[in-house]
Amino acid sequence: MKIKRRDFLKLSAIAGATAAVGGCARSAVELNALSATKKSNVVIGEAPGEWKATTCQGCTTWCPTEVFVQDGRAVKVKGNRYSKQNDGKVCPRGHLSLQQVYDPDRLKVPMKRTNPNKGKGQDPGFVPISWDEALSTIADKMMALRHDKEPEKFCLMRGxxxxxxxxxxxxxxxxxxxxxxISHSSTCAEGEKFGSFFTEGYWDYRDYDLDNSRYILIWGCDPVASNRMVPATIKRLGEALDRATVAVVDPRLTTSGAKGHEWLPLIPGTDGAVALGIAHTILTEGLWNREFVGDFKDGVNRFVPGRKVTEEEFEEVHTYGVVKWWNIAVADMSASKAASVSGVPAEQIVRVARGLAAAAPHVAVWMGPGAAMQARGGYSAMAVHALAGLLGAVDNEGGSLQSAKIPVNKLNGDILKKYQDELAKKHSHMEKIDQRGRLELPALKSGKSGGGVATNNAVTGMLNNDPYEIKVLIGYMNNFPFSCNGTDKWEKALGKVPFTVHLTTNASEFTMFADIVIPCAVTKYEKWGFVKTKANRYAACTLVQPVIEPVWDVIQDETEFPYLLAEKLKDRGFANMYDCLVEMFCDPETGAKAKNSKELSLYALKYYTKPLWDGKKDTHGDKINGWAEMVARGMWNSAPYEYKSHWGKFKTETAKFEFYSETLKKALHKHAKRHHVSVDEVMTAVNYTARGELAFVPHHEPPMRHGAESEFPFVFIDYKSRLNREGRSQNCPWYYEFKHVDPGDVGGQDTLRINPVDANKIGIKDGDRVWVTSVAASGECIARVWEGVRPGTVSKAYGQGHWAYGRTATADFGRSATRGVNNNTIIPWELERLSGSNARNGGHAAVRIEKI
Structure with a gap:
């Protein structure tokens, strides 16, 4: 069976004029009138307008922005004038969002499934329904779980x-x-956070002080395209190239690499070896930062290649275990050995090491997901971040920084507990469906066994009904059968869930398995919210605001939906959720309780951000006088971050920067004790090769590979385009028109880059249609013969290959991808188990390339 895109859109359009509305703050008449309204075309300058503050969430930079609204329509985007985080600038993603909010393929009203069969290629038979029917159906399904005393079989998945x-x-x-x-978090960068936490005690993304850097070592990312401070980096990279050395460690030539002074195109998955080779050079040549690390007591350097050092001979200052690290992992990893492992020339490793040392401590060692989101990437992440410690560049001028505090309110846990009945208290502490904390999946967020999330392992639990069956599933702003590798597993798992709800702006792959579809507001334009972000030494709290009236009959997913659902549950005798929301989120100015979903959205935002605008305490940042000013400004900036804030008080077991991680040692021993095994047995279960003391220090792990080299000779490299609004911009025509902004890419096609040496060997020419095949799947791309990718590897931007999204993303709606292939279909399912991360880098995806 197949649903035609035109039929799906036709149903949505009809629904916009006919569906009855129940349970919303607006009346049915108002919503139907809104759905039928056509906005007039306007030209900037020909009608009065105003700039309204909000936030771009096209990536995790989360830039404060302003939108120019004219005649009720958003027509232009720029950075927020008050922002010290992005200097009032945005990258291309900020502008692409205009095509998202006015996308004609957006969902317009609630829909329900009429075909009970679920699977890729199945026509869901969606028909429009009223809000009352949609919400009542969801509430009835949930109440059935409460009646059967199995509420744990309800699952909420967040994107x-x-x-x-x-x-x-x-x-x-x-x-x-x-x-x-279940959060999406481990699909992004939990592996990165693992590296900084088990050395520095900081489980978060780092800020980088580019204004004062003299050497910028970019590892496994392209910060002018992605990785959490994009506009700031775009503005600063040119100046940095005049002042500092810029080196890039990446198997593909990124924009930063093309502009930089050094490109180190390593073999994927060998990041740990290169990092240790650099560390070996720094130590043997006596180039470490003594203010931070310390020195031999007699000043004589005993770090000699291949020799062990006695710990008592070295006196450390703000670090712990540098001698242990040397003895266990570094002493034998010379630059020449690192070169033999990684393919990066030894003389380049030495040159980069000396350059870093000469510029230290004003060095930014920028660790990205390429070094960490690998099947064995936890120790690579530690090794890369350890270089910052060795150079005294941690929490220091020109280096990597933590973040100033953003003093917002938190969820009131006491009120939440008050409204948990005995069934909720007991069942909310049962094992999670992603199986975090099991022997083979430690997910050691902040050092706690099972403390993190393993998003891509939720599919394992769902497929096997382990620890139980999921019967009611709600997903919001997520699309896991597209965004997680192992897409076939997700399709099978979602196909067996009895009842699924999707809260979304566009019908996507997840939607095609849903029983009820809820149309949602577009973040940045139609909803209330706030995010916390940082860059350039400044932390920021920035508001998401409804700068225009909703284009269609939609609700806000995070705030309106819970309220409307809670109302329906209350009608069925379960008032706890409703009473909790209403008591917890009152208007902090008047004390008024929310009478509808839109009031709850506003009151909750005011509650969270109150410390920033009520003027009662010094926030160590912008002085904002009242809620009205906060709305007008749209954001709050902290004071600049103070260098060396954590020197002597890192949140590690030793309060120091740990080269020998007592913090990781404690976490692994606790996890081992929990399962009555040894740490070595834990390492076996999580697919790492380290044994003994090696498990507690940054080191190189041989990369995992799915597929024999004889059959799959190339390593597949996934990267993120600067035009990717998290995989959601592929229905925007501008995405295809401007795709050539990524080095080596071509507009209007899904391009697979291959080195000329490799292309000649297998008879591939530029522009050929090719099949790329892994042990997981095959897909069609267009070959781009290009020198900017290491021989033996091929690279492709993530984002294309949707089989359900819209007329531009795919013309074969609901059936197959007609514009390329999804990278996550090619990349086999895998995890980095110590952190719980999705493994999308590091060489485990081996492929072959064949001309069509």
Whole structure:
């Protein structure tokens, strides 16, 4: 069976004029009138307009922005004039969002499935329904779980979010009685955070002080395209190239690499070896930063290649275990050995090491997901970040920084507990469906066994009904059968869930398995929220605001949906969720309780951000006089971050920067004790090769590979385009028109880059249609013969290959991808188990290339 895109859109359009509306703050007449309204075309300057503050969430930079609104229509985007985080600038993603909010393929009203069969290629038979029917159906399915005393079989899956997430992500499952609030977080960069936490004690993304850097070592990312401070880097890279050395460690030639002074095109998955080779050079040549690390007591350098050092001979200052690290992992990893492992010339490794040392401590060692989101990437992440420690560049001028505090309110846990009945208290502490904390999946967020999320392992639990079956599933702003590798597993798992709800702006792959579809507001334009972000030494709280009236009959996913659902549950005798939301989120100015979903959205935002605008305390940042000013400005900036804030008080077991991680040692021993095994047995279970003391220090792990080299000779490299609004911009015509902004890419096609040496060997020419095949799947691309990718590897931007999204992303709606192939279909399912991360880098995806 096949649903035609035109039929799906036709149904949505009809629904916009005919569906009855129930349970919303607006009346049915108002919403139907809104759905039927056609906005007139306007030209900037020909009608009065104003700039309205909001936030771009096209990537995790989360830039404060302003939108020019004219005649009720958003027509232009720029950075927020008050922002010290992005200097009032945005990257291309900020502008692409205009095509998203006015996308004609957006969902317009609630829909329900009429075909009980679920699977790729199945026509869901969606028909428009009223809000009352949609919400009542969901409430009935949930109440059935409560009646059967199995609320744990309810699961909420979260994708992109604002910090209003607590309402849907915490209050809903915890008052209901489920442990299953599953975040998307480990698909992004939990592996990165693992590296900084088990050396520095900081489980978060780092800021980088580019204004004062004299050497910028970019590792496994392209910060002018992605990785959390994009506009700031775009503005500063040119100046940095005049002042500092820029080196890039990446198997593909990124924009930063093309502009930089050094490109180190390593073999994927060998990041740890290169990092240790650099560390070996720094130590043997006596180039480490003594202010931070310390020195031999007699000043004589005993770091000699291949020799062990006695710990008592070295006196450390702000670090711990540098001698142990040398003895266990570094002494034998010379630059020449690192070169033999990684393919990076030894003389280049030495040159980069000396350059870093000469510029230290004003060195930014920028660790990205390429070094960490690998099947064995946890130790690579530690090794890369350890270089910053060795150079005294941690929490220092020109180096990597933590973040100034953003003093917003938190969810009131006491009120939440008050509305958990005995069933909720008991069942919300049951094992989660992603199986975090099991022997083979430590997910050691902040050092706690099972403390993190393993998003891509939720599919394992769902497929095997382990620890139980998921019967009711709600997903919001997510699309896991597209965004997680192992897409076939997700399609099978979603196909077996009895009842699924999708809250989304566009019908996507996840939607095609849904029983009820809820049309949602577009973040940046139609909803309330706030996010916390940082860059350039400044932390920021920036508001998401409804700068225009909703284009269609939609609700806000994180705030309105919980309220409307809670109303329906209350009608059915379960008032806990409703009462919790109403008591927790009153208007902090008047004390008024929310009378509808839109008031709750506004009151919750005011509650969270109150410390920033009520003037009662010094926020160590911008002085904002009242809520009205906060709305007008749209954001708050902190004071600049103070260098060396954490020297002597890192949140590690030793309070120092750890080259020998007592913090990781403690975490692994606790996890081992929990499962009555040894640490070595844990390492076996998580697919790492380290044994003994090696498990507690940054080191090189041989990369994992899915597929024999004889059959799959190339390593597949996934990267993120500067035009990717998290995989959601592929229905925007501008995405294809301007795709050539990424080095080596070509507009209007899904391009696979291959080195000329490799292309000649297998008879591939530029522009050929090719099949790329892994042990997981095959897909069609267009070959781009290009020198900017290491021989033996091929690279492709993530984002294309949707089989359900819209007329531009795919013309064969609901059936197959007609514009390229999804990278996550090619990349086999895999995890980095110590952190719980999705493994999308590091060489485990081996492929062959064949001309069509």
């Amino acid at each position: 992109r979010y604002t910090y209003m997430r607590d309402l849907i992500y915490d209050v809903v499952p915890k008052t209901f009685g489920s442990p299953n609030n």
